[in-house]
Amino acid sequence: MYGLYQILYFTVIDILNTFKSPFFIVVLGIIYIQYIKIGKIEKENIGYRRSAILKLITSAIFGALGGILTTVIFLYLGVVAIPTDYMYILVVSIFLSLINPRYMCFSYGGAIVSLCSLIIGYPKIEISQVMSVVAVLHIVESILILLDGGxxxxxxxxxxxEDIVGGFNMNRFWPIPFVIFIGDGLIQPITLMAIVSYGDYSISSYPRRKVIKTSLILFLYSAILLYISREVENPFLPPLFAILGHEYIILQNKIIEERKTPIFTHIDKGVRILEVLPDSIGTKLGISTGDILLKINGIEINSNKDMEDFTKIKAKRLKIEVFNMKSGLTTKKYYGKIKSLGLIIVPRDF
Structure with missing residues (x-):
């Protein structure tokens, strides 16, 4: 137990020191730019832009927690992240991201470096350890997706x-500073950096359910990769499984989303709520994704225009009838100044 406390202490100290390093600041800058781009799309789609700074702060916090977890897993499983080998993976992954952002995944970078080592003899790396590092990073990624992906x-x-359907894009990025301990006599901690991301979409299930499902699938994939990296003697199997298994997961996800029936569709009576904006009247009243808004002040609501009309007449009291799959038909009342309900609905057409 004392050993664990020491590990956590040095890990936390080194990770906190990393926050001041120029490289970490550059990484945060890259992530911030991505969130700025997403914010522009938010503004176009829903007329509301979430704070990119707040997104960045939460990403950094969860990334730091992920770094602590990565360090502990490495030590207790005996996985060795050799700095030079890891840098090969990082450089290749960054290069691949220039071709397609989704190739930033360490499965591709680690697999390509490993296959190059096996086929052409360069670089000289420990295949088992490299692919074990990739597997552990994916395990941590699956946990971050579960906790923060949505x-x-x-x-x-x-x-x-011929229909318009609603859905959700999930995009999160995490900088993961993790610590390795090297040296035969005097043990020295060295901090390395990983960047993991979660990009997904859902039109056939609620976002939280999709996040949980994706997390579980990725965790299973990572556990299998870790096992074959450590236990299977054939050195070609781990990198091949890393690439093919990852591509299979992505392909299956796409097929499922295309074939399954969308759940966020327009309806004949009322409007279906796709999203409720934070700090809005809808949030205060407890309206949630998937609810059906039927009436406001006794008048049927069948379009976005119907809702906007109530903000124009400057009513000071609202009586809203909402149908929820769990609680059934409920009536919600609001008193006060009304600017916007903060409800994003599934339209009948663009």
Whole structure:
């Protein structure tokens, strides 16, 4: 137990020191730019932009927690992250991200470096350890997805056949500073950096359910990769499984979303709520994603225009009838100044 406390102490100190390093600041800058881009899309789609700074702060906090967890897993499983080997993975992953952002994933970088080592003999690396590092980083990524993957989800609208359906994009980035301990006599901690991301979409299930499902699938994939990296003698199997398994997960996700029936569709009576903006009247009244808004002050609501009309007449009292799948038909009342209900609905057409 004392050993664990020492590990956590040095890990936390080194990770906090990393926050002041130029490289970490550059990484935060890259993530911040991504959140700025997402914010512009938010403004176009829903007329509301969440704070990029707040997104960055939460990403850094969860990333730091992920770094502590990564360090502990490495030590207790005996996984060795050799700095030079790891830098090969990082450089290749960054290069791949320039081709396609989703290739930033360490599965591709680690697998390519490992296959190059096996086929052409360069670079000279420990395949088992490299792929074990990749597996552990994915385990931590799956946990971060579960805890933080659904934050700041972005409502989207798609054409499916002749209908308009609603859905969500999930985009999160985490800088993960983790610590390795090297040296035979005097043990020295060294901090390395990983960047993991979660990009997903859902039109056939609620965002939270999709996040949980994705997290579990990624955790299973990571556990299998860790096992074959440490236990299977064939050195080609771990990198091949890393690439093919990852591609299979992405392909299956796409097929499922295309084939399953969308749940956020327009309806004949009332309007379906896709998203409720923070600090809005809808949030205060407890209206949630998937609810059906039927009436406001006794008048049927069948479009966005119907809702906007109530903000124009400057009513000071609202009586809203909402249908929820769990609680059924409920009536919610609001008293006070009304600017916007803060409800994003599934439209009948663009």
């Amino acid at each position: 934050r700041n989800r972005l409502p989207i609208f798609l054409e499916k056949g």
